[in-house]
Amino acid sequence: MEPLAPHEKLFVDTDFLEEDGNHGSIDCHRCHGGDPKDPDWRTAHKDLIKDPTYPDSESACGDCHDVENYKKSLHVSLEPYRVTMKTRGGNDKAAHKKLDKAFDTYCGQCHASCGGCHISRPASADGGLLDGHIFQKQPPMKQTCTACHGSRIGKEYFGENEGLKPDIHHEKYMKCGKCHTAHEMHGDGKAYEHRYEVENGPKCEDCHKEIYGDHSENVKIHTTHRDKTSCFVCHSQSYMNCSTCHMGNDQQGNGFFKTEPSWMDFKIGLNPSISDKHPEKFVTLRHVPVGRDSFKFYGEDDLKDFDAVSTWKMTTPHNIRRKTVQNESCNACHGNLSLFLINKDVEEEEKKANKSVIVGRDLIPKKIEQESAGKGSN
Amino acid sequence: MKKLGYVLLLLLVAFSLLTERRVSGDVREASECITCHTSARMLIEATREIGRSRPAATGRVESIGEG
Numbered sequence: 480m481e482p483l484a485p486h487e488k489l490f491v492d493t494d495f496l497e498e499d500g501n502h503g504s505i506d507c508h509r510c511h512g513g514d515p516k517d518p519d520w521r522t523a524h525k526d527l528i529k530d531p532t533y534p535d536s537e538s539a540c541g542d543c544h545d546v547e548n549y550k551k552s553l554h555v556s557l558e559p560y561r562v563t564m565k566t567r568g569g570n571d572k573a574a575h576k577k578l579d580k581a582f583d584t585y586c587g588q589c590h591a592s593c594g595g596c597h598i599s600r601p602a603s604a605d606g607g608l609l610d611g612h613i614f615q616k617q618p619p620m621k622q623t624c625t626a627c628h629g630s631r632i633g634k635e636y637f638g639e640n641e642g643l644k645p646d647i648h649h650e651k652y653m654k655c656g657k658c659h660t661a662h663e664m665h666g667d668g669k670a671y672e673h674r675y676e677v678e679n680g681p682k683c684e685d686c687h688k689e690i691y692g693d694h695s696e697n698v699k700i701h702t703t704h705r706d707k708t709s710c711f712v713c714h715s716q717s718y719m720n721c722s723t724c725h726m727g728n729d730q731q732g733n734g735f736f737k738t739e740p741s742w743m744d745f746k747i748g749l750n751p752s753i754s755d756k757h758p759e760k761f762v763t764l765r766h767v768p769v770g771r772d773s774f775k776f777y778g779e780d781d782l783k784d785f786d787a788v789s790t791w792k793m794t795t796p797h798n799i800r801r802k803t804v805q806n807e808s809c810n811a812c813h814g815n816l817s818l819f820l821i822n823k824d825v826e827e828e829e830k831k832a833n834k835s836v837i838v839g840r841d842l843i844p845k846k847i848e849q850e851s852a853g854k855g856s857n
Numbered sequence: 858m859k860k861l862g863y864v865l866l867l868l869l870v871a872f873s874l875l876t877e878r879r880v881s882g883d884v885r886e887a888s889e890c891i892t893c894h895t896s897a898r899m900l901i902e903a904t905r906e907i908g909r910s911r912p913a914a915t916g917r918v919e920s921i922g923e924g
Contacts (some may be wrong), residue, residue: 485900485904485905485907485908486897486901486903486904488901489894489900489904490889490894490895490897490900491894491895492895493895496891498894506888507888507890507891507894508890511890515889515890516889517889518889519879520889520903523890536912612869652909806880834878
């Protein structure tokens with residue numbers, strides 16, 4: 480994403496004022512504060528509200544838009560991160576307090592807001608008005624969605640990881656909003672603890688309705704694997720995994736975080752939380768950037784119950800292809816140990832945390848002797 | 858009668874368009890915000906001044922053992 484020059488970030492297009500009869504006719508200071516009569520910009524910007532839609536969008540948007548669910552939208556609340564951190568913190572209230580501080584200083588900064596998608600680039604991506612303050616009904620993908628979800632999802636989707644193809648949906652010109660609807664983004668009023676619980680989240684079958692139908696191509700393979708493997712197990716390519724992340728302050732007192740090198744991998748593991756929405760036994764797993772000492776700066780041993788949550792987590796890579804290395808033939812996957820997260824793939828100090836997702840050798844599907852018997856027309 | 862109806866409708870449309878423009882115009886005239894934020898030249902000057910007034914970035918030095 481091209482960075483914006485400082486003045487570009489603040490430039491307001493007159494089209495916004497002249498053509499947007501709703502937003503363009505509202506006085507600037509009604510949302511942003513400041514003193515509109517003061518000709519000296521140095522003093523006029525006193526008490527300016529840069530993003531009037533965060534943390535509360537009610538006063539800026541609520542008169543005309545229904546923003547009741549806003550605060551519970553995962554893009555605003557980031558609740559799953561908070562829940563996971565506290566679960567790892569165990570029952571230690573003092574540790575929770577320190578983790579809250581770490582969350583507010585670092586993790587919590589990467590939130591979205593109404594304005595951070597529809598008017599400007601997100602603050603965590605260095606902000607800047609998208610199109611001269613002209614409201615974007617459909618936020619532009621590269622300047623908003625992948626400005627934040629860039630290093631993993633963006634690179635996967637656009638095919639920017641060396642040797643890997645882009646997601647087929649990108650090649651079909653599909654933008655994020657095609658699957659991730661506004662309804663999902665804006666929240667449905669429920670305070671979910673995990674993004675995979677979100678009821679109106681995307682499902683492959685929303686579009687691929689006939690996949691299990693009698694006349695569908697590859698119906699045998701699809702029905703055989705139904706509820707046993709997630710779609711991603713067969714149809715995603717390798718994806719980026721993160722090792723760990725540490726937070727702290729530098730010598731000038733500036734907060735920083737640093738991550739250890741990431742790596743490309745593809746690992747099938749056990750689904751640790753089988754549900755109606757995700758009944759599959761096998762899912763793709765991605766290592767997330769956390770270690771026992773990630774928050775050490777805030778307090779020794781703050782993650783007392785580190786092993787309560789796995790560090791290899793269910794993932795939905797955004798690099799889907801119809802044909803992949805692992806679905807070339809039955810035995811490209813069956814009996815292929817290298818595709819599965821087995822005991823030796825997991826760091827010694829993380830084995831306990833990942834007990835529920837590591838695939839025991841006895842659980843790995845056996846090689847199929849007469850491959851043609853199970854082979855479809857992939 | 859029908860013609861009169863068309864004329865009235867036309868006048869109504871023209872009036873509503875003009876009023877909308879006038880609202881935007883009012884905001885622009887009354888606000889120093891718009892004078893500056895719609896002028897690339899003024900914004901460049903202001904952001905340069907802000908840039909000069911900020912201490913030069915020294916880069917982040919990570920403290921050993923704190924991260």
